[in-house]
Amino acid sequence: MADAAARRAQVAGGLLILILLPLAHTPSHAATPARSSSSTAAFQLQGDVYPTGHYYATMNIGNPAKPYFLDVDTGSDLTWLQCDAPCQSCNKGSNQKCPSPQQCDYRIKYTDSASSTGVLITDNFTLPLRNSSNVRPSLTFGCGYDQQVGKNGALQAATDGLLGLGRGSISLLSQLKKQGITKNVLGHCLSTSGGGFLFFGDDLVPTSRVTWVSMARSTSGNYYSPGSATLYFDRRSLGVKPMEVVFDSGSTYTYFASQPYQAVVSALKGGLSKSLQQVSDPSLPLCWKGQKAFKSVFDVKKEFKSLFLSFANGKNAVMEILPENYLIVNKNGNVCLGILDGTAAKLSVNVIGDITMQDQMVIYDNEKTQLGWVRGSCSRSAKSMSFLP
Incomplete structure (x- = not known):
């Protein structure tokens, strides 16, 4: 199974x-x-x-x-x-x-x-x-x-x-x-080390440092969407048209339509050192092995660069997608890309999944029709009075 x-x-x-x-x-x-x-x-x-x-x-x-x-x-x-x-x-x-x-x-x-x-x-x-x-x-x-x-x-x-x-x-x-x-109001904080916390209500919403984006009406359904975003790799535009994005904690991985997905794959491959070799692995479609087995993403993240999503619906609203927010290390010790081809999966929107939301408090504020996120550790208790990095 x-x-x-x-x-x-x-x-x-x-x-x-x-x-x-x-x-x-x-x-x-x-x-x-x-x-x-x-x-x-x-x-x-x-x-x-x-x-x-x-x-x-x-x-x-x-x-x-x-x-x-x-x-x-x-x-x-x-x-x-x-x-x-x-x-x-x-x-x-x-x-x-x-x-x-x-x-x-x-x-x-x-x-x-x-x-x-x-x-x-x-x-x-x-x-x-x-x-x-x-x-x-x-x-x-x-x-x-x-x-x-x-x-x-x-x-x-x-x-x-x-x-x-x-x-x-x-x-x-x-x-x-x-x-x-x-x-x-709903918020969740998913830890890269496993676990995290979830809350209903607004008492835990930070009063500062949150990046806020107005919710957009998704063209594909009643989903939480911050609207369209421009995709960058290592702060350089990938040259793909702005893409509609939805936040979905029911999706393990992140899905980009075929054009931005292929652009990400090309950019990643172009920046990798020769110490990483592409390998066939049943875990995910694109994986690499190193000179020795990796124990965690933090062993290999220096080989990869950040992605960025710049949202049109917010002032200076940018989500940085660190390597640990798009990579996994599997049981074979290989590092695999946790961004998948949404077009091949027959999806009509680009999905930000759990892997990209890790170690960020993500807030869905239906009272003010806005989405927010702030980076920090998600291993602390939900009963914490504040969310500190």
């Missing part, structure tokens, strides 16, 4: 088509009363870009609450977890029953051919607030009874489900805002 990272390398996960099939009405539960002031909920993350292939949060759901591992996905709206209803292709985990006959069916398809089919239900989520208290809102999510992962559904899903944090009204963030629990 291919590992999650290699599996996600084929097509970016997270971008979706959602079809809701209303058969009746969603089962009703008493909602948490709206609060007069909002708070921030914070969660520790687990996982990594390689070899896990995703970052995931533990969400406590139900009464009594049980823990579920959910893949953090800002590229889709619907949260779902595996239920028995009956189960055809079960993820590990849940014993939750799907209610019948009052139900609203859903079917969701992702661009990597993964899918989930089930019914919408509501239940309590236990959210840890930064003031050390908990809140237990009743939220709507998908109770999935048929999940397909990999070719013909041959692979086992690595988590219990998916945490949909997109811009749509069904996302958990939108529901929490509607109930007055948190503001419609």
